Amino acid sequence: MIALLVLALGAWEPALAQLQGTVNVAWTANAETDLAGYRLYADLDPNIFLLAPSQAAMVADRFVTLGPAATSASLQLTAGQTWFLALTAFDLSGNESGFSSVESATPSLTPTVRTLSVTSMRQGQTGLGVTISGDNFTAGASVSFGPGITVGPVNSTGAPSTLVTTLNADALAQVGARTVTVTNVGGGTGSKVNGFSVTVNVARLDLDGSDRIDNGDLVLILLTYPSVSGDGIYVVTHDLDVNGRIDGADLAIFFAHFGEVGPFP
Amino acid sequence: MIRQAGAKAGLPRTGRLCALLLAGILCASCNTGDEAEELPGSVTRSTPNATFTPAAGADCQIADQLSMQLGRVVGSGVELELVVTDCDGSMSVSGLAFEIDFDPAVANFVGCTAGGFFPGSQLLPGTPACTMSGGNVLGTITLTPPGFVKVGGSGRATIVRVTFNLTQQGVASPVSFAGTDSSSGTALFFLDPSTQATTTHVLGGSGYQGGTFISN
Numbered sequence: 001m002i003a004l005l006v007l008a009l010g011a012w013e014p015a016l017a018q019l020q021g022t023v024n025v026a027w028t029a030n031a032e033t034d035l036a037g038y039r040l041y042a043d044l045d046p047n048i049f050l051l052a053p054s055q056a057a058m059v060a061d062r063f064v065t066l067g068p069a070a071t072s073a074s075l076q077l078t079a080g081q082t083w084f085l086a087l088t089a090f091d092l093s094g095n096e097s098g099f100s101s102v103e104s105a106t107p108s109l110t111p112t113v114r115t116l117s118v119t120s121m122r123q124g125q126t127g128l129g130v131t132i133s134g135d136n137f138t139a140g141a142s143v144s145f146g147p148g149i150t151v152g153p154v155n156s157t158g159a160p161s162t163l164v165t166t167l168n169a170d171a172l173a174q175v176g177a178r179t180v181t182v183t184n185v186g187g188g189t190g191s192k193v194n195g196f197s198v199t200v201n202v203a204r205l206d207l208d209g210s211d212r213i214d215n216g217d218l219v220l221i222l223l224t225y226p227s228v229s230g231d232g233i234y235v236v237t238h239d240l241d242v243n244g245r246i247d248g249a250d251l252a253i254f255f256a257h258f259g260e261v262g263p264f265p
Numbered sequence: 266m267i268r269q270a271g272a273k274a275g276l277p278r279t280g281r282l283c284a285l286l287l288a289g290i291l292c293a294s295c296n297t298g299d300e301a302e303e304l305p306g307s308v309t310r311s312t313p314n315a316t317f318t319p320a321a322g323a324d325c326q327i328a329d330q331l332s333m334q335l336g337r338v339v340g341s342g343v344e345l346e347l348v349v350t351d352c353d354g355s356m357s358v359s360g361l362a363f364e365i366d367f368d369p370a371v372a373n374f375v376g377c378t379a380g381g382f383f384p385g386s387q388l389l390p391g392t393p394a395c396t397m398s399g400g401n402v403l404g405t406i407t408l409t410p411p412g413f414v415k416v417g418g419s420g421r422a423t424i425v426r427v428t429f430n431l432t433q434q435g436v437a438s439p440v441s442f443a444g445t446d447s448s449s450g451t452a453l454f455f456l457d458p459s460t461q462a463t464t465t466h467v468l469g470g471s472g473y474q475g476g477t478f479i480s481n
Contacts, residue, residue, distance in 0.1 A: 208449070210449055212449065214362070214364075214403055214449045214450075215362030215403075215405050215448050215449055215450075215452070216362075216447070216448045216449030218362070218405055218407070218448075219362075219448045219454065219463055219465070222360075222389075222407070222410050222463050223462060223463065225389075225409075225410060226409075226410075248390040248391075251389065251390050251391045252390070252391060254391070255391040255392075255394045258394050258396050258403070258405070259396030259397075259398060259403045261398070
């Protein structure tokens with residue numbers, strides 16, 4: 001006779017990682033030697049779990065059978081709705097345990113970032129309005145442009161297809177490409193790699209304040225070239241791309257603007 | 266603004282057509298069988314013959330000096346050599362900032378190349394770098410710190426070559442260094458071995474010698 005397999009409450013330890021319409025579930029394995037597998041049930045109505053498992057199986061929205069070695073599962077469920085999930089175990093004779101504790105999850109939509117109305121800003125620039133276009137944005141979504149860029153309040157009245165916000169770049173924001181990430185309420189995220197960039201503030205290259213990018217500025221850079229942050233000679237004001245190194249990349253930026261005459265914006 | 270960095274001299278080779286006249290008159294400009302070397306940017310037909318006359322030689326008449334000397338000339342193309350003269354062995358040169366004034370109505374700036382004084386492998390990335398705006402060429406060539414080179418041997422060395430193309434015939438037009446003894450203008454950079462710091466070397470007014478573009 002196979003004892004009814006009962007999942008101890010402690011054995012059902014759902015680790016719900018809510019992804020884009022996906023609910024991930026994990027549990028501690030049963031130790032019975034005649035364990036044959038598990039069944040995972042999901043429904044929008046928690047009351048189905050008042051039924052016997054054999055009856056619930058006939059009405060549940062989702063029903064998955066897993067092998068005895070399984071300790072996790074992923075279900076694609078309709079996003080934005082609250083789902084109820086529970087687990088049973090069954091033995092080699094087909095005897096099924098009662099339901100574990102019932103857990104709930106609301107899978108989030110995954111946003112897609114397609115285009116931005118503005119794709120770059122200068123170090124130190126403030127008040128830059130940008131419209132982000134894409135799909136599956138939710139009301140209350142947040143936006144990130146990486147370190148050194150402060151994102152203002154996000155207007156999501158255009159959801160699910162547009163978000164609008166205002167950006168401020170630090171004076172020493174790192175120069176280069178940025179990944180733009182939208183995070184929906186509920187945790188779903190979508191990104192556009194290299195969707196935005198920060199450009200150097202040319203005024204920073206005029207180290208001697210002569211209103212011209214020239215050898216007077218180069219002489220000052222040479223005092224700190226080459227160096228890395230933490231070195232005694234490193235000076236962040238000479239690190240033109242603000243990547244923690246005064247190197248050939250900074251020289252390339254310098255010579256790209258060599259000879260330019262101010263005043264610089 | 267014309268900008269050039271780290272340029273190397275490319276020399277396309279062209280032949281010259283020669284019109285032979287009857288009764289044995291030879292074309293004075295024919296180089297039959299030889300191909301003429303051409304400087305970048307120069308034009309070989311209906312253009313002035315150009316040259317450059319330095320204001321002073323680089324031969325220790327002035328002990329420490331930065332001067333413009335005549336390099337290669339082909340047709341309307343003129344290459345100026347910026348030459349450092351050090352007859353007492355006192356200079357530990359790590360770089361050169363230069364600013365050259367010329368008349369853009371009579372010449373076009375073409376570019377700049379390293380003169381060979383500095384080892385190419387030790388040049389600061391991006392140098393030599395030159396840019397031109399109006400009639401002003403701003404340029405730099407420098408070694409990666411803490412490098413420096415002594416001017417040995419004959420006491421003169423070509424640091425950088427600057428190429429122009431003359432566009433007018435029958436002119437004599439001055440070319441000069443600007444902003445002398447200033448790191449923002451024209452100055453030799455020296456490395457102080459004790460501090461490893463780059464300093465500018467003061468040559469004084471007579472230490473900077475330009476010259477004259479001549480075309481006919």
